[in-house]
Amino acid sequence: MTTALYRRYRPDTFAHVIGQDHVTEPLRAALRSNRVTHAYLFSGPRGCGKTTSARILARCLNCEQGPTETPCGTCDSCKELSTGGPGSLDVVEIDAASHGGVDDARELRERATFAPVRDRYKVFIIDEAHMVTTQGFNALLKLVEEPPDHVKFVFATTEPERVIGTIRSRTHHYPFRLVPPDVLEPYLGTLCAEEHIEVGDGVLPLVIRAGGGSVRDTLSVLDQLMAGTTQGTLDYHQTVALLGYTDSALLDQSVDALAGGDGAAIYRVVERMVESGHDPRRFVEDLLQRLRDLLIIAVAGDGAEAVLSGVPADQMERMQVQAKNWGPRHLSRAANLTDEALRAMVGATSPRLQLELLIGRILIPTTGDGPATSTVETESAIPGTVGMVGGGAPFEPQPNSGNEESFGAAQARAELERKRRERAEKVPETKTPPAEKNHENTPVEEAAPSMPEENSWPQTATPPLGDEETPAQESPVAATPAKTGRDSDMLRGRWNEVVEHLASISRVAWT
Ligand SMILES: [Zn+2]
Incomplete structure (x- = not known):
């Protein structure tokens, strides 16, 4: 019986982890400069490399030549922690789904006090960390806050919000992401080449789609398909049939x-x-x-x-x-x-x-x-959403075929155009009066007439979505600026009156 594909191709150095550069880069930098902290929280969807990265981090930390970002691969620790290796006594993996109780946490606390058996650090990888009970976390709190120098923690979880805040705040949090198709596809291509499997056109996109961005799931799908190949070829029709997609x-x-x-x-x-x-x-x-x-x-x-x-x-x-x-x-x-x-x-x-x-x-x-x-x-x-079609064109309701609306819209547009021209002519002279006045009322009074102008400009400046075919759609948009435009025009026309009136009031106040 052969080992599952995702086990055989599980990376054992950061350089081979795909699609998580935003996590592996800072971790490698920390290893280079020897600034690795004592507790990490790796979060993200399943099968994206959280536990794998935790093991790689342990391998980097415990390499005889280390801590290093490129483990030597020849020392005992490196060999034990390599892909397919038996694992190391100093790297303890705990599945919190079955060992998340307070007793398990106390036992872990006890184990942490002992020095590493052979290597530099004792690394505790706590998988499914969100399954640790609150009492369990509380029992660990002191240890995670001030661990002995030889202890490192890596919490891996799909639900970081369920890890209690006091633990979370004591860790460095690295969120893992689903791996995008443009990263997965070339990777799967090289993997198939290594397995001497020929891949038909359009097969890998189907595999990637079935995997949903999780590397482990994608490799499991590919594994299943490879197991069913005849003469080492992955054929499109066979894949479609097996995965149940529509041809x-x-x-x-x-x-x-x-x-x-x-x-x-x-x-x-x-x-x-x-x-x-x-x-x-x-x-x-x-x-x-x-x-x-x-x-x-x-x-x-x-x-x-x-x-x-x-x-x-x-x-x-x-x-x-x-x-x-x-x-x-x-x-x-x-x-x-x-x-x-x-x-x-x-x-x-x-x-x-x-x-x-x-x-x-x-x-x-x-x-x-x-x-x-x-x-x-x-x-x-109904305010329909486009759902999966993210980034697509918005849903546009079709206009009624009535003539009145289009006539109204045309009228509104003409009116709008006229107002815009008028405003363009008036802008220079309306700007001058506020500059001449200088008493404490100025800023407050100046704001009032300029507000409608600000409101009306963006609406008239940005053309409504859609094109000439949808005149009715434009009418509600066009009607609003026409109204506010009229108000601001009126205000502008009578601006000098306002200024004079204000000046007279102010004079009364001063005397
Ligand atoms: Zn080594």
């Missing part, structure tokens, strides 16, 4: 049918998909992912390829055509509806029904008379 060809057909408004075709795809045993929820999830990709292509243009680096070239070409055909506005709306449907599908008794409803909603035209328009209006009334 990209099926997604292509769905997207083409939806973008083209071909209801018959898309319902045929659903029929086929459900018959072949796919989970409708998974399909909707994959559809949302695809819509997100298309939205990125639609709004980021040439920059999209950098964002979607894992997508094979031919797939990218197809998606560019799809994004162009569907258009950002409709994509955004479809993504919004899909996101809502996905949430509605949680615990739904008939996910297929939800899927078919979703398709219907996407296919309903966004402009036109009768029920279609009213549906869209109801949807836009």
Whole structure:
């Protein structure tokens, strides 16, 4: 029986830890300058290298040539703590999930008083530290605060907020992060090469997606796939089937049918998909992912390829055509509806029904008379979020087809433009009067007329989202500045009167 992939490839130096440079760099710097503190808190999602880094830190500290950031690898301590090694007597790993009670803490306290058996430090790695009970933490408090010189602590936890504050404040806190795909993909590539496994196009992005940014989970997925390979090749279709993802060809057909408004075709795809045993929820999830990709292509243009680096070239070409055909506005709306449907599908008794409803909603035209328009209006009334589609275009409700609104908007725009021109002409002369006055009332009185000006400028200066196709949307935005603009114009026009009046009041006050 072979050892699991993530065990075999577990790094034993900081240089080999991937995606956590923000943690490993300062730790290495501390080792270089011999400023390693006595207690650390490593937090972050599971499978991101917290415990591994704790072991590496122990290895660096206890190397015969150390403390060093590059353990020699030949001394007894280095060998024992290397990948696949038996572990060292002076590095004690405690799983707080099963040993987090007050008695365990007291025992640990006792053990800490003894000098290391052979090496420089006794390093205690407390895994799942959030599982230590409050009494357990309290028993450790004094020790963590003022440990003997030969003792180092590393607390590793997925939930740092559950580690009591008094312990947390006595540690240096290093948050680990999920590893991004652009770091994982080349790493998995070299790993597959070392394992003599050939990887088909588009396989690694699927593996990375299944791993969710956790290195351990990603390697477990890859391990499972590798175990099932025939003739040392990871094939795309095999991977899709094994991981239960929707085949990209099926997604292509769905997207083409939806973008083209071909209801018959898309319902045929659903029929086929459900018959072949796919989970409708998974399909909707994959559809949302695809819509997100298309939205990125639609709004980021040439920059999209950098964002979607894992997508094979031919797939990218197809998606560019799809994004162009569907258009950002409709994509955004479809993504919004899909996101809502996905949430509605949680615990739904008939996910297929939800899927078919979703398709219907996407296919309903966004402009036109009768029920279609009213549906869209109801949807836009709900403050929908785009969910997974972070950074995509905001959901834009479609305008009504009425003529009155557009006329009103045009009027408001013309009015606004006129005000803006007038204001531009008046600005120089309105600025002068306050400078001439110099008595204690000036700052207070000056603030009043200038406030409306500040309020109206940003609203008129920033163009509302959307373009010429949505005149009705602009009307509420345009109406506000027009009103405040009028007030400030009135005030500016009568500024000299105000100044004179104030001067007379002040004179009365002085005499
Ligand atoms: Zn060594």
